[in-house]
Amino acid sequence: MVKIGLYLCECGPNIAEAINLDKIAEQIKKDNKVAGIEQHKLLCSEDGKKFLVESIKKNEFERIVIAACSPKQHETTFMEVMSSSDLNPYMFQLVNIREQCAWMTPDKEAATSKALRSIRAAINRVRHHDALQQKEIDCNPDVIVVGGGITGIEAALRTAQKNRKVYLIEEQKLGGRLREYGLLFPTMQPAQEFLNKKITEVKNTGQIRVFENSKVKEILGFFGNFVATIENKDREEIEVNAGSVILAIGANPFIPTGLAKYGYGTFDDVYTAAEFEKMTSSNNITTKSGNPPKSVAIIHCVGRKRLGYCSKVCCTNSMKIARYIKEKLNGVKVIQFYKNLCLPDKKYDEFYKKTKEKGIEFLRFSDIEVTKEANQMMLKYKQENDNEDALPVDMVVLSTGLIPNPKTEDFAQMLNIPVDEYGFFKEEHMKLGPISTITEGVFIAGCAQGPHSINDSMVQAGAAAGKILSSLVPGRRLQLETKTSYVSETMCIGCGVCVDICAYGALTIDESKRISVVNEVLCRGCGNCASACPSGAARHRHFTTKQITQEMIEILK
Amino acid sequence: MAKNRDILVIGAGLAGIEASLLSAQAGRKVYLIEQASYFGGAAIKSEEVCPNMECATCMLAPKQSDILENKNIELMTLSKVTNISGESGNFTVKIIKRARYVSLVDCIGCGACFEPCPVSMDNEFEENMSKQKAIYLACAGALPNVPAIDMEYCLRGKKQEECTACKEACMFDAIIYDDKDEEIEIRVGAIITATGFKLNDSKQFKQYGYGEFENVFNAFEFERLRASNGPTSGIIQSRDGKEPKSIGLIHCVGRDNRGYCSQVCCMYLTKFAHYALDILPGVKVYQFYKELSIPEKGNQKFYHEVKEKGVKSIRAKEIEIIKNGNGAGLKINYQNEKAEKESVDVDMVVLAPYVEPFPGTDELGKLLGIELGNFGFFKTAEFDSVSTIRPGIFVAGCAQGPKFMQHVTTQAQAAAARALNITED
Numbered sequence: 001m002v003k004i005g006l007y008l009c010e011c012g013p014n015i016a017e018a019i020n021l022d023k024i025a026e027q028i029k030k031d032n033k034v035a036g037i038e039q040h041k042l043l044c045s046e047d048g049k050k051f052l053v054e055s056i057k058k059n060e061f062e063r064i065v066i067a068a069c070s071p072k073q074h075e076t077t078f079m080e081v082m083s084s085s086d087l088n089p090y091m092f093q094l095v096n097i098r099e100q101c102a103w104m105t106p107d108k109e110a111a112t113s114k115a116l117r118s119i120r121a122a123i124n125r126v127r128h129h130d131a132l133q134q135k136e137i138d139c140n141p142d143v144i145v146v147g148g149g150i151t152g153i154e155a156a157l158r159t160a161q162k163n164r165k166v167y168l169i170e171e172q173k174l175g176g177r178l179r180e181y182g183l184l185f186p187t188m189q190p191a192q193e194f195l196n197k198k199i200t201e202v203k204n205t206g207q208i209r210v211f212e213n214s215k216v217k218e219i220l221g222f223f224g225n226f227v228a229t230i231e232n233k234d235r236e237e238i239e240v241n242a243g244s245v246i247l248a249i250g251a252n253p254f255i256p257t258g259l260a261k262y263g264y265g266t267f268d269d270v271y272t273a274a275e276f277e278k279m280t281s282s283n284n285i286t287t288k289s290g291n292p293p294k295s296v297a298i299i300h301c302v303g304r305k306r307l308g309y310c311s312k313v314c315c316t317n318s319m320k321i322a323r324y325i326k327e328k329l330n331g332v333k334v335i336q337f338y339k340n341l342c343l344p345d346k347k348y349d350e351f352y353k354k355t356k357e358k359g360i361e362f363l364r365f366s367d368i369e370v371t372k373e374a375n376q377m378m379l380k381y382k383q384e385n386d387n388e389d390a391l392p393v394d395m396v397v398l399s400t401g402l403i404p405n406p407k408t409e410d411f412a413q414m415l416n417i418p419v420d421e422y423g424f425f426k427e428e429h430m431k432l433g434p435i436s437t438i439t440e441g442v443f444i445a446g447c448a449q450g451p452h453s454i455n456d457s458m459v460q461a462g463a464a465a466g467k468i469l470s471s472l473v474p475g476r477r478l479q480l481e482t483k484t485s486y487v488s489e490t491m492c493i494g495c496g497v498c499v500d501i502c503a504y505g506a507l508t509i510d511e512s513k514r515i516s517v518v519n520e521v522l523c524r525g526c527g528n529c530a531s532a533c534p535s536g537a538a539r540h541r542h543f544t545t546k547q548i549t550q551e552m553i554e555i556l557k
Numbered sequence: 558m559a560k561n562r563d564i565l566v567i568g569a570g571l572a573g574i575e576a577s578l579l580s581a582q583a584g585r586k587v588y589l590i591e592q593a594s595y596f597g598g599a600a601i602k603s604e605e606v607c608p609n610m611e612c613a614t615c616m617l618a619p620k621q622s623d624i625l626e627n628k629n630i631e632l633m634t635l636s637k638v639t640n641i642s643g644e645s646g647n648f649t650v651k652i653i654k655r656a657r658y659v660s661l662v663d664c665i666g667c668g669a670c671f672e673p674c675p676v677s678m679d680n681e682f683e684e685n686m687s688k689q690k691a692i693y694l695a696c697a698g699a700l701p702n703v704p705a706i707d708m709e710y711c712l713r714g715k716k717q718e719e720c721t722a723c724k725e726a727c728m729f730d731a732i733i734y735d736d737k738d739e740e741i742e743i744r745v746g747a748i749i750t751a752t753g754f755k756l757n758d759s760k761q762f763k764q765y766g767y768g769e770f771e772n773v774f775n776a777f778e779f780e781r782l783r784a785s786n787g788p789t790s791g792i793i794q795s796r797d798g799k800e801p802k803s804i805g806l807i808h809c810v811g812r813d814n815r816g817y818c819s820q821v822c823c824m825y826l827t828k829f830a831h832y833a834l835d836i837l838p839g840v841k842v843y844q845f846y847k848e849l850s851i852p853e854k855g856n857q858k859f860y861h862e863v864k865e866k867g868v869k870s871i872r873a874k875e876i877e878i879i880k881n882g883n884g885a886g887l888k889i890n891y892q893n894e895k896a897e898k899e900s901v902d903v904d905m906v907v908l909a910p911y912v913e914p915f916p917g918t919d920e921l922g923k924l925l926g927i928e929l930g931n932f933g934f935f936k937t938a939e940f941d942s943v944s945t946i947r948p949g950i951f952v953a954g955c956a957q958g959p960k961f962m963q964h965v966t967t968q969a970q971a972a973a974a975r976a977l978n979i980t981e982d
Contacts, residue, residue, distance in 0.1 A: 012667065014667050042729065045663070073702075342851070342852055346959065347817070349816050385894050422854055450853065456964065456967075458940055459967050459971050462974050462975070463967035463974070466579050466969075470580065470583040
């Protein structure tokens with residue numbers, strides 16, 4: 001019979017005073033299912049741990065049950081004790097008789113019977129534990145960056161190291177949307193100078209291999225071992241290997257064609273901010289009639305209601321455009337029509353103040369319509385105080401938000417990551433994992449994750465680099481989750497229920513065998529597949545049906 | 558000289574925790590120092606975080622466990638940097654570890670020492686809204702789960718009385734009355750400073766009546782009122798213990814004087830409205846704002862959902878809070894969109910003061926030899942908001958400026974990337 005050792009921790013007076021440990025020892029002894037029972041004042045103390053190791057070795061116990069505190073407090077502590085006692089750390093079960101019995105149940109007798117029940121359950125369970133082994137695999141520290149805009153460039157620069165190559169893949173030319181920019185806010189520095197410096201840096205960093213005019217055809221594999229097929233500018237297919245992928249495919253400006261009241265596509269001199277930005281880089285601001293405009297209106301929040309989110313950068317970007325116009329055209333009148341100013345940075349209120357000082361007007365509206373009377377564009381607007389008015393203008397710039405790159409869905413499918421309700425890549429966790437995804441080793445950065453300023457996009461790129469530098473260290477093997485799931489080949493009928501339910505993309509159907517297989521690199525041991533499997537083929541290594549049933553039998557007795 | 562690969566992280570809030578975990582995961586030794594007796598920073602003061610209304614402490618707890626369990630991370634609470642010398646790759650840092658008077662090794666956190674302590678003092682973590690003993694844990698669930706003795710208040714401190722109440726109550730011999738402050742010296746290759754923020758004490762803005770009227774609360778006070786481990790166990794109540802029938806939420810307190818938008822206030826006030834509407838049946842909630850700033854995907858949806866539950870949003874100027882009659886009630890006078898004078902009577906007012914650097918940021922800036930920007934936050938490079946002017950020293954989180962938690966996380970991760978990179982051979 002397997003030798004199980006039971007240890008009862010008094011936790012000073014915490015357990016000893018609330019639970020009758022002698023009675024428990026007596027009962028368990030009668031059950032005759034353990035080879036030995038020991039009691040100690042405080043098992044987690046240095047003294048207690050030493051006692052455990054010596055006692056386990058002396059008694060030659062093979063499996064251990066410890067009745068003490070919450071696993072959150074000391075499960076790791078005792079698993080280390082298991083290793084020090086030359087036992088597999090999984091041949092162990094911790095029973096929480098402190099938080100769940102001593103501290104919860106004031107009646108000593110009731111607390112004792114509850115603790116006894118839980119200990120009996122653990123003894124029954126530990127008998128069926130398997131020795132689980134920590135697995136390791138080789139991994140590739142190199143990085144694939146999809147998208148060569150400012151985010152992708154920054155991600156490449158931050159990840160490239162002596163022992164780490166980066167493949168930076170861009171559909172057109174390096175620089176992305178920033179190539180169409182004249183100035184950057186809030187510094188008002190020339191965008192191209194800034195960008196070119198970064199591109200030069202990329203070229204001078206020997207570890208970055210740039211693919212321009214190239215497409216990512218396919219990315220296969222998983223964390224630590226991805227293979228990407230790239231179609232380069234000469235339409236040749238090239239394969240590269242890497243351990244992680246950063247998706248930095250950016251966003252597109254919203255085109256307000258469907259919103260009739262803004263006159264976009266109807267009247268000549270109505271532009272989106274992105275179109276206007278292109279005009280500024282050619283340094284030639286004229287209306288269709290060829291004359292410079294005498295008055296320009298910039299309308300904020302165009303399409304915001306339809307998109308369902310604030311795009312964060314448009315208010316400040318509109319101010320930048322306004323200042324540009326004011327500087328270039330003598331005597332021009334520039335009016336900003338806005339609803340709420342979103343200035344979420346410590347530098348932006350100052351930028352707004354300076355913009356106003358340059359003579360740019362700000363007018364809060366609740367409704368607006370772009371019309372034309374005779375040959376003159378007219379802005380009809382309503383203010384919050386319900387006053388209505390009209391203003392003749394020569395040019396209208398529509399400050400529209402950012403929408404997801406149409407390729408987002410394709411990459412999401414390719415790498416098994418979800419998109420959010422707006423169509424951007426969905427992060428693993430809004431607050432704690434904003435650039436991670438549910439697929440390990442796949443990161444999202446910049447406007448592909450949602451609208452961001454250049455600064456925030458670059459921080460996100462740096463963040464993705466941080467995740468990669470810390471998890472894929474050159475020369476180090478990847479340690480895998482121990483408590484994973486597996487699928488019994490003989491029992492699996494290949495129905496695919498587990499494939500659909502797995503949140504981490506760890507399960508796939510092996511087409512040749514028509515059964516489902518678990519990728520242990522991706523499995524995080526949540527057990528969803530095991531509970532969903534109709535044939536009992538998918539199993540969790542540390543929560544087997546047998547272990548759970550044996551535990552429940554005692555609990556429910 | 559070979560580069561030192563170890564990393565020092567100053568401040569153990571969300572940013573410091575994340576930066577430490579990434580650095581340690583890369584195999585580096587990390588010193589994580591924290592001035593308070595607990596770690597977790599401002600994030601653990603919230604009951605929930607919006608827009609997904611997740612339990613904040615539950616969200617942080619696994620990360621905190623990872624810190625405590627990680628053998629590469631040495632967490633030092635009650636600690637401060639006193640000197641820094643050297644350069645990127647080879648810094649020498651002096652740290653003073655203040656005495657805790659309770660052994661981090663022997664204490665099991667049972668709390669038996671609290672009850673017998675004869676001292677009662679204000680609990681700072683609870684915004685002084687509840688009392689604690691001189692031997693205390695900041696709040697239920699604070700980590701490490703080991704109390705500290707405040708010798709300023711302990712009878713053995715200034716009064717030099719021979720009280721041994723806590724020591725007698727401790728079954729684990731964990732109380733160390735002769736514990737001493739300790740100065741240690743460490744060597745690291747890179748430093749990440751993540752010292753966080755505080756909310757401005759809005760007493761200077763007299764029109765809002767904070768400090769004058771007891772039912773004008775600041776944001777953290779309201780957050781602690783709603784906290785299930787807080788002074789009222791999560792019940793929102795006025796100072797006299799009554800359930801408020803109406804609440805006024807005031808945006809942008811001090812923004813115009815200060816000169817920046819603190820970014821997070823519109824959203825947390827929306828969350829406060831959600832708190833109130835959620836647990837106070839029939840409560841009237843008014844919010845008074847100048848500009849609504851609700852960036853970040855997901856926030857606009859949350860704002861509208863809460864507004865539809867019955868928040869009255871008023872764009873207001875010239876807000877003034879006065880006493881309403883003789884009771885504890887308040888009156889909010891303001892000018893509406895139509896430039897008309899109006900007023901609303903409420904039982905409670907909650908202010909959203911601007912976010913400012915954590916006290917001591919300036920001194921630390923001097924020690925680190927890095928500049929501060931206009932508003933006293935650590936100054937960072939343009940389009941590189943984690944790098945300071947001094948190589949090897951990086952900034953993460955609200956020490957750089959006010960920001961949402963997601964941006965705190967990304968900055969911490971980006972700062973870790975920099976620190977790992979420059980300490981690479």
